[in-house]
Amino acid sequence: MMNTEEREHTEQDALGKQLTDTLEAEHELAEDITDYTHHPKEDLVRLAENLIKETDYKKADAILKQIKPVFDELREKEKQEALDKFIAEGGEADGFEYKTDTLSQRFDQAVKQYRDKKARQQHESEKEKEKNLQTKTALLEKLRQLTDAEETTASIAALKQIQDEWKTIGAVPAAHSKNLWANYNALIELFYSNRSIYFELKELDRKKNLSLKQEICDKAEKLAQAEPSSQVIKELNDLHEEYKHVGPVPKEEQEALWQRFKAASDVVYDKRRAQLDTLRKEMDTNLQSKIALCEKAEQYTSFDSSKINDWNDKTKELLDLQKQWEAIGIVPREKARDVNKRFWAAFKTFFHHKNEFFKKLEAYRDQNLHKKAELCQQVEALLASEEVDLETAAEQVKKLQQNWKDIGPVPEKQRNQIFDRFKASCDAFFDKRRGKRNNTEKEFEVNYEKKQQICAAIEKMAEEQQTDMPAFESLRNEWQNTGFVPKKHMHTIQKRYSDAISRYLQQSKQLTDKEKDKIQIAIEVDASRNNPKAAKDLQKKEGFMRKRMSQLESDIAIWKNNMEFFGHSKNADKFRQEFTEKIQAAEQEYLSLKRQIQMIYENQ
Template identity: 50%
Template sequence: MSIEKETSEKLEQQPQANPQDAHELETPEHQEEQEHEEEADYSHFTRQDFVKLIESVLHESDFKKVDALLRDTRPLVDEMKEADRQAGLEKFLADGGDEADFDFKYDEWIERYDAAYRLLKDKKAKHFAELEKQKDKNLARKEEILEKLRHLVDGEESTTSINALKTLQTEWKEIGQVPASQAKTLWANYNALLDRFYDNRSIYFELKELDRKKNLEAKLELCQRAESLAKETQVKEAIKQLNELHEEYRHLGPVPKEEQEALWQRFKAASDAIYARRKVYLDEIKGELDKNMTLKSALGDKVAAFASFTSDRINEWNAKTKELMEIQKQWEAIGGLPREHSKEVNKKFWGGFKSFFHNKNEFFKNLEGLRQENLTRKQALVAKAQEWAESKEWDKASNALKQLQQDWKAIGPVPEKFRDSVYNEFKQACDLFFTNLRNRNSEEQKGFEVNLKNKEAVCAKIEALAAEKSGNTDALTQLVDEFTKIGFVPRNAMKSIQRKFHDAVEHFIAAAPDLDDVNKERLRLSIELGIAGHDPMAKRKLSNKENDVRRKIKEVEDNIALWRNNLEFFANSKTADKLREEFDVKIAKAKEELSALKEQLRLLRSIE
């Protein structure tokens, strides 16, 4: 049996090699710490926040902290990247692109995050590779110390052997970690050789006791530091410091046996107090994560309904997209999920999300054929617009182009690469015609202004003629004829010039000394119907006026006959006299109106 194996078995049996001193961290609370890592809340982080966070640890030497940060933030950033890519793909397809040609470039913040992520991964890999190399070197150095210890243990006792032992112990402590597979055996052999050294020398108990007292003082200080952590407000920081204290406690040697249990219980009690606070903290986080899971599961159910959505209208797809993006905002506003359910809930939500956009992309692919057809129809409208562009048939061309513009609006979108060019061709043709039309209208407007001044001058002449009170109807007829032959006036002056003309004519008729009422009325009708001015429409106007008067005469005669017939039914009525009186008044007024209408008809016939 080898010395190491023999001494290892002895170490397990001897009280001074209590495993509790070698493995202080293996407590239930510490195991819980190893199994449950705190999850930071990144639910409200923007991409800028993630970049600042990851860049802040580029020079961090605690790679456990770095690894946890990368593990927690990477999925969230990947979700952002996927959402960006989907949105970019959707726009690319909506603009007429082919998915096979889609090449998406992420924004500056995503690029910076990815660059920092790769750098940290490389640094971490390099660090742990160096660490493993160092552990191998440490193993070799500790094995050399073990060999020296064997020589020291088996050698002759001298006054310098204790100093040599202390030197080897110091060297052993200064050496860092070794590969985990070798650590326990190495530690056991080291302690076994120390025990053999003290067993073989007369000063063993004295030196061991002295060493234990020093260890006792050191562990008492660790207990005080552990107890002071109760004042630390940040649970995470308290746990970090406590782990460091456990690591120190573990590497300190044994203490006097009578103090050993009480000391450990004191240190454990301080640790338990911190772990109790951590349990409350983790329970709170778990409650929050469970609440988040309920909310996100509900959103997953909502998104699942989008996966089966279908429509043949772009605006309905866009409306649904807007709804889905609002749900995504709600999703992103909610915090993290319990790790054991995270994959399931995320898969449910993002599965529905991706299915919707897949269906939408298929819709836009099918829409491309329709857009090509729309392009052909719009190109036909361009050709028609170009035919009318330089036409001088102003009204006909204007109406035709306005109809083409309505037809254009009714046609749906065309492929994106032709949208501007085909529209510009159509617009140029329309603009050419309407620019020419505006120029023509501008010239016409100037002519209308001249006509207005000429008509105002004629009205002034009629007013002057009326002021003479000569009754010269021939001169009036010439002026009316001159007024009629003048062309159009501006639209906003039409009513005012007609009023001025009518007032001037009435002033003349009223001032004419030799005209009786019949001739005055005949003159009014003649001017009104355009007879005096030789209006080409005069005969038609005269005929229409005569028919209108005849219709009114018949209507009045019918009313008189009806009222007379009604009077016979009231003969035996108690109120017959009163009713007869009312109808007599109506009939009398109707007769007066009838007489005036017949006189007007007679005048119209005389004008003919």
């Protein structure tokens, strides 16, 4: 049967294994499981180069374990794309040679430097452990000689010196640790057993050790009352090392003291294990939540549409899924990479399809830009010709203006530039035509008088609040069909007409707001075609409407966010109603502005 000290050493080994298992479990759960699958190569290279400076090799190994497969996958993808391009250009697969880029070279060099550094550190650590083994072995030999030698007054001092030196020596190879410690304790015990003359000194030393171990027990019991954490486990580990290095205590106290220390240690380990079990369950729950988000994200991989708004709506929905994903906690390490890869693969697939859509859209807009540039060239050719009949050419220009309306949108960056070019050419042509039509000045004066009459008729309808829509439309058509007026009256008559229309629309109850906006915009666009100032005013108005729409979007988002913080009290319901009304009014204004901008484009 084991004696008390042998059992204590055995149980200490068992507790040490518990401690090791607990620390390993903590490390496994706390290990960095950042998702690197969507990081660009530049970020991965920077992470690899940072590992060279890292001294925590467990942390560094965990990061390298995650980033290297991601980098290798990106490298293999680039290689495959280069091969496909090489073959598409007429090359043979057997003749393909792939040259790695600078980022790949930097990554490989950083990984090599880190592994070389780690290998050197491990080699130095093993050398140090071997050195410590030799030093402790030599001390054991000195202790053995001291034990076998005759008892002298210097024996106790020599023993204390050996014990002090033993404590200062670092770790030894694991294969020798247990046997070395057993031999050391056995020789210490034998030394005291053989020196009965110093029994009293031995007992005093045991009592001193008893006091030290009692203090260690007190500390362990305080740790047992605390919330379990990595720091508590570390402190308990330090106490075990301290307890281990304190010498023997009186035999009658030994068993009770050890059971006291072991009981406190067991409480800490049991609480920490329970905490880690709870964390594992939370991680499993997180995993299921992320799998559900993966399934939702994968539904977007097959999405397709020919409308920009549809793509933007789906983008917003997918970005909302991303926020939900980022809000979920960690998952089991062995599942993290696969579930992350699955989610981000769906995410990237959607945005790849979206980019393809916008590439096609840009190609379509570029074609429209080319068509509108050709229209500009045709108008400019008519303008430059001295032989063309201006009246015939005028009809051609009007037709070209109609063709301009039928062509779809152009790239946003060139929209104003190409429009200004076309408008300037048309304006210049009609100015030239007008300049050569001096004999038509009387006709212009007649037109001016006629347009004054039209304005007066509309003003009268507005003043008398007449609701005769056919008559109103007839006046509008008559205005459209009435020719040019003298240049000096162009601005004033157009302004009078616009003001008259506005007053009539304001009092009209037969027209909807949408119909009123359409009429108003059509008039402003029509005025801009032959009036540079009106064109600038229209552009300024459009800019103001876009700025107002942005402000409304921001206000709506803020109000909706604020509503989420209201409680369920009576006053909260009142505030919620007020905010709801504000949001509805803002949304109506936003739609009205959007509709007006659309009308501007439709009438250009």
